[in-house]
Amino acid sequence: MPINLLKMPYLVGVGIVTELDYEQIFLLSLCSRRTKCLVEKARIKVPKLMFNFGKYEAFETFVIWVVSDKKWLYVTSMIHVPKLDLNRVSNVNPAVDDLAETNTPHITAPLRTVDYELADKEHVPELNLEEDLNEESVPDYNVIYGSRYLKKGSIRHCIECANEPMAVQKTFQDITNSIFHYSDTCQLILKCKGRLPNIANVKHIEIKHDTVDTEFLTNVLMRYPDPHTLSVKSTIVGDIPEDSSFFQIQNIYVASQCGPDYFHNFVGRNMFLERVTVTEQDLIQFVDRWISNEAYHNLETLSIFIDYPLIMNVGLIRQAIEFEEYDPNEPEKRPEHFVIDAPFFQHCAKDQYSLRNENVVEIKRNTDGKRAFLSIYPTHFQFITR
Known part of the structure; x- marks a missing residue:
């Protein structure tokens, strides 16, 4: 049975938000203005943000991580596509807010969640990952498909977007900075040549193209x-x-x-x-x-x-x-x-x-x-x- 988070006492709602992982916090902030406000009031802070920019097939990919104690903790990812394939997109129906807005602010970017245990293997690209890493220490890679480092039944979201990539990248950095109260410098990993991502305050750069x-x-x-x-x-x-x-x-x-x-x-x-x-x-x-x-x-x-x-x-x-x-x-x-x-x-x-x-x-x-x-x-x- 769904529970309306916003109808709970303020301290209870904030307490629940603080128990969520970074990916859940990010998704909650996109549901509506009210849930974004609740997330911001929880005053959750992160030690370091990392942005990973690469390509999967012909599409640019953009992944956001929180780096903490040498662990990479997933926040969100975007794939820039020329046209949205709406047949593969699940509508978001946030039960936490009767007035929920399902679109990301200023961006037409439907949300697609992927159950990795049930995913069609033909649509799961191979990952170039080190053998000795565990679930909590995931290296960078171009897209977030795959089930190797996810527990059974886990779901990880991916946002496909047909908007101008430069605008999308800036908006998502602004959103992430806002909900995590982040103003420090960030890290950037580049795995493809060409147009560089629109990220501000970059002080640590890693280039990994061939x-x-x-x-x-x-x-x-x-x-x-x-x-x-x-x-x-x-x-x-x-x-x-x-x-x-x-x-x-x-x-x-x-x-x-x-x-x-x-x-x-x-x-x-x-x-x-x-x-x-x-x-x-x-x-x-x-x-x-x-x-x-x-x-x-x-x-x-x-x-x-x-x-x-x-x-x-x-x-x-x-x-x-x-x-x-x-x-x-x-x-x-x-x-x-x-x-x-x-x-x-x-x-x-x-x-x-x-x-x-x-x-x-x-x-x-x-x-x-x-x-x-x-x-x-x-x-x-x-x-x-x-």
């Missing part, structure tokens, strides 16, 4: 200026200009094959490079420029993994720089650990790095005596400042 060119990177940085973190997991085609704003980003992660110009031109705080084609002289030049205070004034950490099959001559690099080795008889001269807390997506999460180690040497900057620690291996170079 390949991207430097023009696309330039467009991203123009559309979302001065990001705090950029993580590029795509193959980068072309050379990034030395004066590009790319190198001014505070935290950068690059999985693509790249050269020494990436760290030579970097003026930010943390950089992580996975496949670098580099010589011993490139690394010696980097260390010399830091010691002389010629460059890297803001640098905190640099992690470089040498691209296979290259191998570095560790002895040659050590001979070219002046350093102090670790003395196990005087361990107190060094901090025991350094916590690398570079805010890359799913990378370099707080990594406690041991400094009291014979493989870690200490260098000092000439101008101010600032200390840094190096660990040099045939396929890995780690730089940490204190």
